[in-house]
Amino acid sequence: MSRVRLLVFNPVLSVLDYRVPPGVDVQLGNVVIAPLGPRQVLGIVWEPDRLDGTEVPESKLRPLLEVLPVPPIAEPLRRLIEWTADYYCAPLNSVARMMLGSMAALRGGGTTTEYRLSGLEPARLTPQRAAALDALQGEQASIRELAELASVSEGVLRGMVNAGILEPVTVDLDRAYPRAQPDHAQPELSEEQQAAADQFIAAVGAGKFQTFLLDGVTGSGKTECYFEAIAAAIRDRKQVLVMLPEIALTENFLRRFEARFGVPPVLWHSSLKQSERRRAWRAIVSGEAQVVVGARSALFMPFKRLGLIVVDEAHEVSFKQDDGVRYNARDVAVIRARFEAIPVILASATPALESLQLAEAGVYQKIDLPSRFGGATLPHIEVVDLRKDEPARQHWLAPSLVKALEDRLARGEQSLLFLNRRGYAPLTLCRHCGYRFQCPNCSAWLVEHRLSRRLACHHCGHASEVPEACPECHTPDCLVACGPGVERIADEVSSLFPEARIAIATSDTLNSPEKIADFVARAEGGAIDVIVGTQLVTKGYHFPELTLVGVIDADMGLEGGDLRAAERTYQQIAQVAGRAGRGVKPGEVLIQTRHPEAAVIAALAAGDRDAFYAAEAEARRDAGAPPFGRWAAIIVSSEDEAEARAAARQIGGARPDLPDVMILGPAPAPLSLLRGRYRYRLLINARRSAQLQDIIRQWLGALAFPQGVRVAVDIDPYSFV
Structure with a gap:
């Protein structure tokens, strides 16, 4: 050329x-x-x-x-980039950027220098150096990464290098990963599992595009089934990508993978230090990386010999990117498998309605695992009507749930209390003047975190100390926490059962692989009696002694801006219920609600998933909602509220008048201020026959906006916040 x-x-x-x-x-x-x-x-x-x-x-x-x-x-990856950009109305180069490692990875391997504590006892310690010594025990990384870990300046750490407190270590960027052994520890599979695994193995060997929906109840051994497909790919010298929705699930998965294949897989996620990202990217490109486990960004890695994709917990909303390129990694995984001409496995105990409809239409091949492995039984589910079985004032555990907790503690068994709300309380106000603590950057209340003694915004990360007096009326000791978060539930359990060993499991407390590993080890070792957690603990974990799950507020997920609220609530509660009774002891689930007659709650209580999905499908069909219709959102934002409003009205005024497209809005977004930007939204509901992306491109392409205005398109949105 x-x-x-x-x-x-x-x-x-x-x-x-x-x-x-x-x-x-x-x-x-x-x-x-x-x-x-x-x-x-x-x-x-x-x-x-x-x-x-x-x-x-x-x-x-x-x-x-x-x-x-x-x-x-x-070429298959180039076609995937084009498809993703076209479908999600995103710039082509923004999509392509996701497949590139750091510039250093592109330049080549070689070596780099990292630093670790030398063990030398310093003669004199400043407060910053003392903080760094505490934070960096067992850590090795670049000066910049260590400074972030220790929350000190790079200058402090360079001074520690000069004093010999930190020592340099030369790291080979292209050192080889240990080789996975497909026959290291072959499991004994049930007849159902073996039948599923045989189909996966045959698909890997055939090297053709095929989409499997592995639909198995919690504890049915889905992971063991697709592990056999991974083993087949390794034998054929093909690479495998396993996608997980949360980094928090990685630690548990790594242990299971290493037990099966003798070595851990190659990791790819945002929390990797820079040298490990460079090493992993180059191993993926060269074909040396046999099995890569990662979050959604791993989907665009330039594999040399990709032979299988597995999307675990495929229903999870975490696979949907909410900023930048707003893609759904579950759906794009299927498209990548099509371009690569390889099989893809979507595994879930509660599949998305869209996936079930595609299976019903014959587009996906559905494989069922209806029973738990090894004779374990599904837990008994009971609904607790909070209107009749009411907790005491300023308490959130119903008497029946308190009694169930007491029984488990007496028997030495574990319990899990689920509330998908971090912190101590979602709102703090002044009892004297009514002042409410709100984020200065977002239209959201600040959440009180008593463990860290701060008020925090869960949208932009703003945090401040809890003041001694009201900022408005200056009255001391007048602040009141309203509503419960997991920390408040943990306090209630502690006051009821002072002897109980309690662990809080949220993204605040389990924010590193080391902390997650410690939590899992303590839970498996019987050092925890009651786990109080958010959705972080609803999936992936297997604690044989955990026999009770209490859902504190089953109604909470039905509120707010989730466009799939009923389905999401069903999936979340069904997943957390699946943590109970996974060993030989039977499990019990108590679901606290003020609306026991709601279709979601009734379906959970009856264990009738099919009836729920049938009703949900009918409601979606009537509304023209996915998978029977199409949704898209247009989000307009600016630091100037008038400018954002004018741009939104401009878009609304230019809307196309089409028979198969309905456009709602513009209206202020439910979260109308986010990270200092004022936001307006439009929602588009279109029939499947409509060329939705072309309509949006032509509509917006004819308009011009001020430099401070951002206009984002969200195809197949999951949230209207």
């Missing part, structure tokens, strides 16, 4: 043409460095006819500067 068209990573210019210097070999998919004005820009060599661009005369083309030493991005 004498000239190439690049997809470049520049926010303004995304497609540019360049000249190939004599003697330089360039292929489609090569990652290159090119000049752009006085600067340099990263780009990917793309098919010229697939990118819109102006044909520039040969004489005006500038030459490429460098072809980076990484394999070309393969």
